[in-house]
Each structure stands twice: as C-alpha cells, then as structure tokens.
Amino acid sequence: MADEKKNPLGPVGEQVRRNTARLREARGLTKKDLSDRVTEMGRAVPPLGVSRIEAGARRVDADDLVALAVALNVSPLTLLLPDAWDDESVWLADRKRVQSRTAWLWGQGLAPAEDMPAAVEDESAETVQQRGRDYYKTEEEFRALALPTERRRAAEHPANREAQDLAEMVSRLVQVAGVSVGGESPSVRRALRAARLRLRKLDAELEQIEITADDLDRLSQPDQ
Incomplete structure (x- = not known):
C-alpha cells in the first residue's frame, strides 16, 4: 500500500x-x-x-x-471508461474531463476528446463562432490520424458521416423519450423530425453508392 x-x-x-x-x-x-x-x-x-x-x-x-x-x-x-453515455463529466486525466458521451466517441475514434461547444449566457456571437471554428479544426486534426488509413477513408464518406450523425441523434432521442410521457414532448417531436431528415439524406447517399457500383459493374463486363 x-x-x-x-x-x-x-x-x-x-x-x-x-x-x-x-x-x-x-x-x-x-x-x-x-x-x-x-x-x-x-x-x-x-x-x-x-x-x-x-x-x-x-x-x-x-x-x-x-x-x-x-x-x-x-x-x-x-x-x-465509465458505464455511462450522457452529459455527466468523466475525467480522462487529472486536469482533463469531458462528457461520458464524448469520451466514448473519442475512444471509438469518432470524435476528439473535446465536448461540442455549448451556448454560454451573454456570450458574443463572435466568441461563439470562434469556439466553433476551434472545435472543428480540432476535429479535422483528430480525423486525420485517429484511424487506420482504409478505415479513415470509409469514415470520411458522406454516407458514413450521415450514419454516424443519425446514430447519435437516435441515441439522444431515446434518452429524451425515456423521460417524456408518451413521447409527446415538443423536444421529442423536433428530434424525430431531424432524425427522419437525416435518414432521408443517408438514403440518398446510399442510392448514389448503388448507382456508382452499378456503373462500375457495367464497365467491368466484357462487350457482348
């Protein structure tokens, strides 16, 4: 001891x-x-x-x-990491803490170990924009090296991005719906509309992949 x-x-x-x-x-x-x-x-x-x-x-x-x-x-x-996926803080080091959700996304190679910038009361629009730019710069640097090369290429595909965003939205929706009576909360309805929109965007990306695959398949066929 x-x-x-x-x-x-x-x-x-x-x-x-x-x-x-x-x-x-x-x-x-x-x-x-x-x-x-x-x-x-x-x-x-x-x-x-x-x-x-x-x-x-x-x-x-x-x-x-x-x-x-x-x-x-x-x-x-x-x-x-803790057995949690929410907004509660988890310490990654003595002077570094993030939400447990952020920690898991970071560990899976999906996002940096930085919480998404949240609105702060009386904060100027310029400061908000700068914090957003700083976050997305950190995210770009993270995505550049966090995954193996082939996995990184797949992760950067628009369809994969849409799928990741949709999964995160569904996760948040399930949490919100769990504390809303009958799912009638306005926040639940807004989240549902946003998730359905994201799903339609994902479907469009998958259709484009299918079209590209069909074109490549035709090109690979010998002339009849």
Missing part, C-alpha cells in the same frame, strides 16, 4: 479498477478464474494480483489492460 500512496492511481486507473471488479462479477468469474484466463495469454497475474488490481494496490499497464479485456470479452474501452 506504500507504493500506492507514492504513486496513486489517476482517474482512469480508478475506472479500470472499478470496471475490472464489476465486469468480473457480471461474468460470474472468481478472481482465480480471471487469473487463469489472463495467465493463459502469457500475462502472469495470480489471483492475489487480481485482488490487488481491484483494490487499487496494483497498477495495470497496457499489456495487462488488453489481456484483461480479452479475458473478460470486452473492449479495452469498457475497462477504461
């Missing part, structure tokens, strides 16, 4: 500690079960080591993290 005091866990280490225990119990695994699974992958973590991880007395390095995630049959993100 002396080592823990000299080098205490940061906020992400605390998430890993809590999530390891939560997921192990959810899987119905004993500490020995988890130890055996991790050890089979070449990471020697005895049952006492699992206990120390869950108690915050043993730090988890990158290799341990991946082995634990595989052993628990989850993504490393599931260990690193």
Whole structure:
C-alpha cells in the first residue's frame, strides 16, 4: 500500500479498477478464474494480483489492460471508461474531463476528446463562432490520424458521416423519450423530425453508392 500512496492511481486507473471488479462479477468469474484466463495469454497475474488490481494496490499497464479485456470479452474501452453515455463529466486525466458521451466517441475514434461547444449566457456571437471554428479544426486534426488509413477513408464518406450523425441523434432521442410521457414532448417531436431528415439524406447517399457500383459493374463486363 506504500507504493500506492507514492504513486496513486489517476482517474482512469480508478475506472479500470472499478470496471475490472464489476465486469468480473457480471461474468460470474472468481478472481482465480480471471487469473487463469489472463495467465493463459502469457500475462502472469495470480489471483492475489487480481485482488490487488481491484483494490487499487496494483497498477495495470497496457499489456495487462488488453489481456484483461480479452479475458473478460470486452473492449479495452469498457475497462477504461465509465458505464455511462450522457452529459455527466468523466475525467480522462487529472486536469482533463469531458462528457461520458464524448469520451466514448473519442475512444471509438469518432470524435476528439473535446465536448461540442455549448451556448454560454451573454456570450458574443463572435466568441461563439470562434469556439466553433476551434472545435472543428480540432476535429479535422483528430480525423486525420485517429484511424487506420482504409478505415479513415470509409469514415470520411458522406454516407458514413450521415450514419454516424443519425446514430447519435437516435441515441439522444431515446434518452429524451425515456423521460417524456408518451413521447409527446415538443423536444421529442423536433428530434424525430431531424432524425427522419437525416435518414432521408443517408438514403440518398446510399442510392448514389448503388448507382456508382452499378456503373462500375457495367464497365467491368466484357462487350457482348
């Protein structure tokens, strides 16, 4: 425990500690079960080591993290981030926090670790615009390197962008509808209209892909 005091866990280490225990119990695994699974992958973590991880007395390095995630049959993100998708803040470092939703999108390579700029009371239009420009510059830099090359090309396709935006809108709609009686809230109706519009735009992009695919198929056919 002396080592823990000299080098205490940061906020992400605390998430890993809590999530390891939560997921192990959810899987119905004993500490020995988890130890055996991790050890089979070449990471020697005895049952006492699992206990120390869950108690915050043993730090988890990158290799341990991946082995634990595989052993628990989850993504490393599931260990690193909270079990939440909302506007509540999550700490990514001692001086860096974002909404849990933003943290998950960042971890999936879909958005930078920056919350979308929100309106601030009495803020000038010029300041709002500048913050928006700053955010989108950060987003462009993130998208340039966050994913493997081929995945990045696919992610940049308009259809994929529309699909991502639609998924985010549906996620927010489900949250809003869950607290609205009968789905009659004006905000629910507005969200539904926006989602349907986004869906139509996605359908148009998919039609364009289909047309392009048909054209390429015809070009590849030998002359009859």
